[in-house]
Amino acid sequence: MPYSFCPRCAARLTPRRLEGRSRPVCPDCGFVDYNNPLPCVGVLALDCGKVLLVKRAVEPFKDYWDIPGGFLESDEHPDAGARREFLEETGLHIEPGEALGFFVDIYGQDQEPTLNICLLARVVGGEQHAGSDAADLQWFPLDGLPDRIAFNWERRALDMLIERLRGAGR
Ligand SMILES: [Zn+2]
Known part of the structure; x- marks a missing residue:
């Protein structure tokens, strides 16, 4: 399941376009939720x-x-x-x-x-x-x-x- 909050620093993730897909990204530490299978x-x-x-x-x-x-x-x-x-x-x-x-x-x-x-x-x-x-x-x-x-x-x-x-x- 996609994260709502950063699992590293607890900031709210915001969608960003990366590698052709919209992915939840942490604006504070840069964590990307790839939601890999x-x-x-x-x-x-x-x-x-x-x-x-x-x-x-x-x-x-x-x-x-x-x-x-x-x-x-x-x-x-x-x-x-x-x-x-x-x-x-x-x-x-x-x-x-x-x-x-x-x-x-x-x-x-x-x-x-x-x-x-x-x-x-x-x-x-x-x-x-x-x-x-x-x-x-x-x-x-x-x-x-x-x-x-x-x-x-x-x-x-x-x-x-x-x-x-x-x-x-x-
Ligand atoms: Zn973070």
């Missing part, structure tokens, strides 16, 4: 044409189905973040593969811009159980996905996966 990772684990989704136990999108994943830590490679988040939410270990794609979206009440790295993966071990902020876990066939998918980018990613597998003749 936060990097997130989402994991599409595939097994026999089915994909594992998590039912969210918390807002936003409580009770909607979600692609396992979350925000990256400040020093975390997306592969490591994918392994960590997937294990936390599903109890399963994965081997991350290639990226399906990259998706820009907006998160939560604060309208936080996010950059979602969607990785394909396969499960390599562990014991499946829903993590603390998950109400349920289910493997869905790609032609039988639930209607209530949590985030806008996830719908786009699932559609892209379906298109890609169709193109591969499966």
Whole structure:
């Protein structure tokens, strides 16, 4: 969410034209609020044409189905973040593969811009159980996905996966 006040010196930010965009700038210390997207990772684990989704136990999108994943830590490679988040939410270990794609979206009440790295993966071990902020876990066939998918980018990613597998003749 864009700042109203400078996070460094608390002066009120004022819009200024910079690099072709209007951006909130601090008139006192020069801080610029770029409002860059936060990097997130989402994991599409595939097994026999089915994909594992998590039912969210918390807002936003409580009770909607979600692609396992979350925000990256400040020093975390997306592969490591994918392994960590997937294990936390599903109890399963994965081997991350290639990226399906990259998706820009907006998160939560604060309208936080996010950059979602969607990785394909396969499960390599562990014991499946829903993590603390998950109400349920289910493997869905790609032609039988639930209607209530949590985030806008996830719908786009699932559609892209379906298109890609169709193109591969499966
Ligand atoms: Zn300032």
